[in-house]
Amino acid sequence: MISCKSAVRIVLATAMLAAYPNLAKAQMSHQHASEAACEETVLRCASKVTPAFAPDGTLWLAWMAGGQISVASSMDQGKSFSAPVQVTRDRLNLDWGPDARPKLAIDAKGDIALAFSIFRDQAFNGQVLTTRSTDGGHSFDPPKPITANNESQRFEAIGFDPTGAVFAVWLDKRNRAPAQQRGEKYDGAGLFFASSKDGGATYSDARMAADNTCECCRLALAFDGSGHPVVVFRNIFDGGVRDHAIVTFTDLATSGEVHRVSRDDWQIAACPHHGPSLTISPAGTYHVTWYTNGKARKGLFYARSRDGGKTFSDPLPIGQLNHSPSRPQVIAGPQGLAMAWKEFDGQKTSINLMTSHDDGATWSKPAVIADTTDSSDHPLLVTDRRQTYLSWMTKADGYHFQAIEGEP
Amino acid sequence: MKRHLLAALMLLATLPSALAAGEGAPKPFERGSWQKLLHAHAGHPTLVHFWGVTCGPCKVELPQLGGFMKDHPGIDVVTISADLVPNLPEATRSMLNSAGLASAENWIFGDGFAERLRFEIDPAWQGDIPRTMLIARDGTITTIEGSAEIADLNKWSDTQAAATR
Numbered sequence: 154m155i156s157c158k159s160a161v162r163i164v165l166a167t168a169m170l171a172a173y174p175n176l177a178k179a180q181m182s183h184q185h186a187s188e189a190a191c192e193e194t195v196l197r198c199a200s201k202v203t204p205a206f207a208p209d210g211t212l213w214l215a216w217m218a219g220g221q222i223s224v225a226s227s228m229d230q231g232k233s234f235s236a237p238v239q240v241t242r243d244r245l246n247l248d249w250g251p252d253a254r255p256k257l258a259i260d261a262k263g264d265i266a267l268a269f270s271i272f273r274d275q276a277f278n279g280q281v282l283t284t285r286s287t288d289g290g291h292s293f294d295p296p297k298p299i300t301a302n303n304e305s306q307r308f309e310a311i312g313f314d315p316t317g318a319v320f321a322v323w324l325d326k327r328n329r330a331p332a333q334q335r336g337e338k339y340d341g342a343g344l345f346f347a348s349s350k351d352g353g354a355t356y357s358d359a360r361m362a363a364d365n366t367c368e369c370c371r372l373a374l375a376f377d378g379s380g381h382p383v384v385v386f387r388n389i390f391d392g393g394v395r396d397h398a399i400v401t402f403t404d405l406a407t408s409g410e411v412h413r414v415s416r417d418d419w420q421i422a423a424c425p426h427h428g429p430s431l432t433i434s435p436a437g438t439y440h441v442t443w444y445t446n447g448k449a450r451k452g453l454f455y456a457r458s459r460d461g462g463k464t465f466s467d468p469l470p471i472g473q474l475n476h477s478p479s480r481p482q483v484i485a486g487p488q489g490l491a492m493a494w495k496e497f498d499g500q501k502t503s504i505n506l507m508t509s510h511d512d513g514a515t516w517s518k519p520a521v522i523a524d525t526t527d528s529s530d531h532p533l534l535v536t537d538r539r540q541t542y543l544s545w546m547t548k549a550d551g552y553h554f555q556a557i558e559g560e561p
Numbered sequence: 562m563k564r565h566l567l568a569a570l571m572l573l574a575t576l577p578s579a580l581a582a583g584e585g586a587p588k589p590f591e592r593g594s595w596q597k598l599l600h601a602h603a604g605h606p607t608l609v610h611f612w613g614v615t616c617g618p619c620k621v622e623l624p625q626l627g628g629f630m631k632d633h634p635g636i637d638v639v640t641i642s643a644d645l646v647p648n649l650p651e652a653t654r655s656m657l658n659s660a661g662l663a664s665a666e667n668w669i670f671g672d673g674f675a676e677r678l679r680f681e682i683d684p685a686w687q688g689d690i691p692r693t694m695l696i697a698r699d700g701t702i703t704t705i706e707g708s709a710e711i712a713d714l715n716k717w718s719d720t721q722a723a724a725t726r
Contacts, residue, residue, distance in 0.1 A: 186589065188673040250615055251688060275652065277615040368617060423707035424616045425689040444687060446706065451685075477680060479687055497676045499684075528673040548673060 188528045190548045194219035194239060197551055200249070201530050204544040204554070206537040207259035212554070213290065215240070215255040215267060216546070217247055222255045222269055224290055230542070231554030240284060240293045246272040248279055248307060251426040252371035254530075258313050263289050266319045266353030268299065268309045279307035281323050285353035299347060300359040302327045306345075308428070310374035311353075312382070319349040320382045320405055321356060324368055328361075341389045342368035346382075348405040362408035363388065367395045371428030377401060378437050383462065385414065385431040385441055394420045397429050397443050399462040415456060415468050417447030427479065434485035437461075438512050442471065442481035442492060453478045453494055457513040472496055472505060472519065484534035486541035491557055492516070493532045493543060501525070504532045504545060506557060522557070525550050586650045587657070589671025590641055595681045598639065598668075604698060606721035607637040608714065611692040613644030614652045619691045622708045627661025629711060633718050638662070642669040643679070643690055698724055 191198035199216035206212055212227040214234070222241045225234040240255075247253075248270035255269040265286040273280040282296035299321060300306065309323040325345040332339035344363040347356040367387035375383050381402050388398035390413070397414040414429075429443040439458040445451065454468035472478025476496035483492045489510040496503050503524040507516045523532075523545060530546035534557075545553045588594075598609070610626055612619040630638040640662055642653045653669050672678055679686045683704065686692065693705040695717050703717065 186671045186673055188675075272615075277652075369615075421689065421707035422618045423689045423691055424613075424618065425687070427687055427689070446685075446687070446689070475684065477676065477684055477687065479676075495676075497680055499677070499680050502676060528675065 188548060189218060190551075192219050194221045194223055195237065196223075196225065196234070199530075199546050199552070201254040202533075202544060202546040202552060203254050203256060204533060204535045204542070205257050205259060206535060207263060208261045209263065210537050210539075211259070211263075212535075212537070213257055213259055213265065214544075214552075215257040215269075217249075217255060217269075220244055220247060222247070222267070224257065224265070224267070224293075226290060227554075230537070230540075230556070231544075235290075238290055238292070240267060241296060248272055250307070250369065252308065252369070252428050254371075256309060256311050258311050258319065260313045260317050260352065262317075264352045265290050265293075266311055266313070266349070267293065268311045268321060268353075269296075270307045270309060273305075278305035278326075281306040281309045281321075283309075283311075283321070283353055283356065287352065294354065299323065299356050300325070300345070302359065304329065305342075307342075307368075308371050310372045310384070312374050312376060314376055314382065314405065315380040317352075318405055319353045319356075320346065320374070320376075320402075321348065322346040322362070322372055322374060322382070322384050324366065324372070324386075325359065325361075326368065328364055339365070340393070341365045344372075344384070344386055344400075346384075346402075346408070357406065360406065360408070362400055362402075363398070363411050365389050366398075367425070369424035369426055373429045373431035373441070375431045375433045375439075377433050377439075377461070378435075383431060383433065383439065385429045385443075387425065387428060387443075388413075392420055393422055394418055394447075395425060396445065396447065397441070399431075399439070399441070399458075401462050412462050412464075414441055414443070414462075414465050415445075415454065416449055417445035417454075417468075418449045419445045419447035421446070430482045432483050432485045432490070434490065434512055436512050439465075440483050440485065440490060440513050441465070442483045442494075444479060444481065453481045455481070455483065455492065455513070455516075466513075469516070471507070478505075480531040482532060482534045484536055484541060486534075486536040486557075487538055488541065491534055491541045493522075493534055495529075495532060502529055504543060506543075508557075523553055523555065587640075587642060587653055587667040587669035590668040590678065591671045592677060592681070594668065595678075599696070599700075602637050602639070602696065603700065605637045606635065606698050606718070606724075607639060607696040609639045609641065609694040609696065610709075611641050611643045611690050611694075613642055613690050614649055614656055615644060616690050618708050620656070622691050623656060623660035623662065625711050626709075629714055629718075630665055631661060633715075635722060636718055638665040640665050640667045642667075643675070643688065643692075644670065697721060 199218040202216040284296040304327040324342040373385040427444040453471035456465040481494040525547040527549035695703040
């Protein structure tokens with residue numbers, strides 16, 4: 154039986170559809186236009202999902218869905234998840250740039266540090282916000298800015314060092330206005346950093362590691378064997394060349410010398426929206442993957458450094474150039490190195506995997522380990538020290554978390 | 562029931578203005594749009610500019626392109642906002658307006674599967690913006706990665722004008 158109320162709704166809906174035939178189409182195409190499958194805050198509706206293992210083996214996810222950041226945890230390697238906890242409350246304009254995503258790190262006590270960016274104004278100036286949970290992810294502090302400075306900040310990366318301090322690094326435009334006031338041209342953004350001794354409740358004053366770096370690519374952060382932060386970023390070298398650079402910090406408050414990862418010679422005044430990936434193996438080798446469209450080489454590449462980032466091996470091309478290889482990730486896991494990236498054949502996006510068991514000297518043939526026929530997040534790799542996993546959010550097929558087998 | 566009726570009537574009342582706001586907004590660029598666009602401009606020298614509201618270098622270039630369009634009425638100027646999440650037609654339109662590009666043929670990515678849209682345009686394009694494609698009268702395409710130099714655009718435009726004589 155149709156109640157009076159429902160009947161009225163049906164009649165009105167019919168009248169609206171008759172009067173505005175484009176309405177239903179507009180709503181459908183809105184969904185079609187979105188990167189996300191739905192608009193609620195649940196994991197299924199996420200456009201970006203970031204995984205991180207806690208030292209105790211719990212898997213945590215932070216995701217962006219329905220305009221909010223949420224987290225959930227899994228005790229069984231992603232087979233089932235706890236009830237989600239919403240980290241943000243206000244309706245924020247979350248940074249939806251192709252290389253933006255929420256970041257999280259978990260310390261030995263199970264406390265969680267979390268960071269993300271928002272667009273603060275109509276001109277798309279960014280702001281990095283941080284929060285923490287000290288009750289095992291049941292609740293989070295209200296997010297607050299990582300720095301008191303009010304210029305644009307984006308593309309944060311965070312991690313716990315071995316002493317339990319949070320190290321944070323991000324791109325910051327605070328030097329732009331002073332340079333322009335002096336009548337000087339200012340390119341890109343500064344690479345700024347800070348640290349927190351209280352699990353992310355408060356951060357030290359921001360310091361700069363490098364100025365005039367590319368302003369629109371994600372940063373790659375890892376810790377070396379001594380616990381020093383190492384950051385790979387797309388720099389702007391002389392002549393507007395946006396090639397990659399690396400810096401190893403002396404300690405949490407002191408930046409080190411900046412070295413060049415490779416000479417791709419990509420001179421471009423544009424936003425590549427395509428940042429690098431870094432992992433450091435137990436042997437102390439730095440492994441870097443990146444995208445370039447330079448004069449010297451085009452596509453995805455891998456190189457390693459066995460002298461703390463001072464010099465790198467010849468870049469190794471990754472993937473099939475005629476299949477738009479993109480979004481490379483590399484990780485050192487218990488069974489060796491794994492590298493994953495996207496390819497697209499005109500219809501389907503596939504995730505390709507290569508592994509190395511000799512610290513990056515040789516790599517297996519690529520194998521396709523997942524695919525989808527609609528939009529998808531970057532493929533991310535994560536390890537719990539027993540196994541390496543692929544974490545991949547897709548619009549059509551939902552969230553994948555799958556163990557990477559040994560040699561493909 | 563009264564409340565529902567009221568809410569529905571209010572929704573009805575606001576709809577025409579909400580729909581009208583869509584007029585003059587950039588057209589959704591979807592699967593197949595690229596081939597339609599090429600077809601529609603076949604035989605006309607056409608400048609296609611890819612940009613996005615969050616891209617710093619684009620903000621600098623867009624007004625220069627507005628000036629170029631004014632100075633070169635013989636060139637079809639097309640803009641395509643290629644940011645990944647395309648749900649910002651208002652910000653897009655407002656930036657186009659202030660850049661003097663309101664009367665250009667303006668599009669906005671209207672499919673969340675941006676990889677597929679980009680693949681249709683150029684399989685080698687990974688999404689870096691700005692990017693400009695100059696399509697000559699004979700269909701020859703010249704791609705400029707990053708910000709274009711207006712002098713180069715002028716030079717190309719001159720060759721197109723010469724080709725008609």
